[in-house]
Amino acid sequence: MSESSEYSESSEYSxYSKTINQLQNMIFLLLFITFFQIGLxxxxxxxxxxxxxQAEVVTRYGWMSTGxxxxxxxLSQMTPGPIGINSATYVGYTSVVNAGYPVWxxxxxxxxxxxxxxLPTFVIxxxxxxxxxxxxSHPVVESIFQGLRPAVIGxxxxxxxxxxxxxxxGNPSTSPWHFWISLGLFLFAFIGRQVYKLNPIMLICMxxxxxxxxx
Amino acid sequence: xxxxxxxxxxIGLFTIGGGYAMIPLIKQTVVDExxxxxxxxxxxxxxxxxxxxxxFAVNISVFIGYRMKRLPGALMCALGAALPSFFIILAxxxxxxxxxxxxxxxxxxxxxxxxxxxxxxxxxxxxxxxxNINIYxxxxxxxxxxxxxxxxxxxxxxxxxAALGGYTYGQLIK
Numbered sequence: 001m002s003e004s005s006e007y008s009e010s011s012e013y014s015x016y017s018k019t020i021n022q023l024q025n026m027i028f029l030l031l032f033i034t035f036f037q038i039g040l041x042x043x044x045x046x047x048x049x050x051x052x053x054q055a056e057v058v059t060r061y062g063w064m065s066t067g068x069x070x071x072x073x074x075l076s077q078m079t080p081g082p083i084g085i086n087s088a089t090y091v092g093y094t095s096v097v098n099a100g101y102p103v104w105x106x107x108x109x110x111x112x113x114x115x116x117x118x119l120p121t122f123v124i125x126x127x128x129x130x131x132x133x134x135x136x137s138h139p140v141v142e143s144i145f146q147g148l149r150p151a152v153i154g155x156x157x158x159x160x161x162x163x164x165x166x167x168x169x170g171n172p173s174t175s176p177w178h179f180w181i182s183l184g185l186f187l188f189a190f191i192g193r194q195v196y197k198l199n200p201i202m203l204i205c206m207x208x209x210x211x212x213x214x215x
Numbered sequence: 216x217x218x219x220x221x222x223x224x225x226i227g228l229f230t231i232g233g234g235y236a237m238i239p240l241i242k243q244t245v246v247d248e249x250x251x252x253x254x255x256x257x258x259x260x261x262x263x264x265x266x267x268x269x270x271f272a273v274n275i276s277v278f279i280g281y282r283m284k285r286l287p288g289a290l291m292c293a294l295g296a297a298l299p300s301f302f303i304i305l306a307x308x309x310x311x312x313x314x315x316x317x318x319x320x321x322x323x324x325x326x327x328x329x330x331x332x333x334x335x336x337x338x339x340x341x342x343x344x345x346x347n348i349n350i351y352x353x354x355x356x357x358x359x360x361x362x363x364x365x366x367x368x369x370x371x372x373x374x375x376x377a378a379l380g381g382y383t384y385g386q387l388i389k
Contacts, residue, residue, distance in 0.1 A: 039268065040269070041268055075307060076304075078231070078324045079231070079303050080227065080228050080230055080231050080300055081230060081272075081300020081301075081303065082227070082230065082237075082272040082273065082296065082297070084271075085273070085296075085297050085300050085304075086300050089300070089301050089304040089305055089308070090307075090308050093305060093309070094308055103309065106309070107305065110304075110305055110308070111301075114301055117269070118293060120269060121267060121269025121273055121274055121277070122289070122293055124267055124268070125267060125273075125274050125277040126277065126281060126286065128263060128278075129277065130281075132263065132278075133282065139389075140382065140385065143384060143386075144381045144382050144385070145259050146381045146385065147377045147379070147380040147382065148258075148374065148377050148381060149255070149345075149347075150352050150353075150359075150377070151262070151355055151359045151376075152258050152261045152262045152265075152342075153258075153343050153348065153355075153356035153359075153360075154358065154359025155261070155262075155359060155363065155374075156238060156339050157336070157339050157356060157359075157364075158359065160235075160333075161360065161364040162364055163331060163335065168328040168332060169328075169329060178325065181326075183329070185326055185329040185330055186329040186330065189330035189334055190334075190336060193239065193337040194337045200229070200334050201225070201229045203330055204229055204334070207326045207327050207329070208323045208326050208327045209323075209326070211323050211325045211327060212322050212323050212326065214326065215321075
């Protein structure tokens with residue numbers, strides 16, 4: 001009697017721990033699937049990916065809180081590297097550690113999420129590269145690019161214009177110091193690059209030092 | 216091969232604020248210094264990378280790597296573009312979760328952000344010359360930029376419309 005109750009208890013326990021184990025192991029599979037999907041459907045670069053990541057990671061799976069997500073967005077923008085890669089790495093690590101795993105598993109999670117994000121585009125870009133290199137001088141491809149080139153100029157201009165906002169430059173009436181210094185640094189970098197052909201990496205470092213001193 | 220990796224690792228390390236911040240760096244190293252691609256090719260590449268899903272910076276590095284050294288080259292460049300940020304973010308996620316509130320970091324980045332905007336703007340004029348922008352087609356980049364900036368159009372649609380326009384124009388003059 002006592003033996004059988006013990007048996008049933010332990011089997012119940014092992015069932016329970018098995019489901020927990022399954023659920024927790026699922027997080028690696030789900031991380032992979034989620035970021036593979038985002039990599040495959042993430043048209044329009046980092047910012048459109050961020051909203052997809054939020055929908056999946058925060059709203060659907062609850063791997064991260066809204067506050068953690070906001071921190072991650074700011075961090076991805078502030079640190080070097082593509083925003084998509086930055087956020088996949090951060091989410092991969094944080095989700096796994098939040099689920100109660102040790103640090104090394106978090107490392108695995110960040111590796112998995114980043115790999116899953118890059119994989120679909122890598123394959124697509126290889127196929128496109130082969131196609132482009134082969135048919136570059138085909139008249140149809142040529143005329144398509146004839147139309148694309150002027151539009152790309154507009155695209156780059158828009159990317160620069162979109163960065164000229166209050167978040168990056170401050171406001172002339174509420175934070176005049178921030179605004180005028182930012183404007184000065186903008187002109188310094190623009191003229192340094194456009195007129196004096198200074199190295200962009202050097203300009204970024206110089207403006208970073210200027211920011212440290214002036215702000 | 217190692218040169219490909221190091222070049223893109225350097226570009227990845229100094230790309231702050233997303234894919235387009237990479238363009239001035241790529242233009243400087245890949246087009247001007249190493250001459251792995253022409254300015255015209257870079258422009259075509261931007262259009263292709265923008266209309267593909269995924270990480271813009273990785274898309275560009277995969278193409279240049281593939282062109283130089285086929286599949287191994289593409290792998291090297293993609294790794295180079297991704298690895299520096301991977302380790303930086305990992306270190307931050309592990310040790311400095313309060314990184315953002317650090318006043319030193321915050322003021323450095325306040326200084327960098329206007330510079331990034333300026334650096335993205337600089338290739339526009341040189342590239343306009345390469346793309347043969349003249350009085351008849353100057354409306355295309357202006358409409359594209361204003362549509363994206365003020366009306367919030369997706370760049371993907373702009374690319375699709377421009378490709379369709381180029382194709383139709385090519386058929387008409389033939």
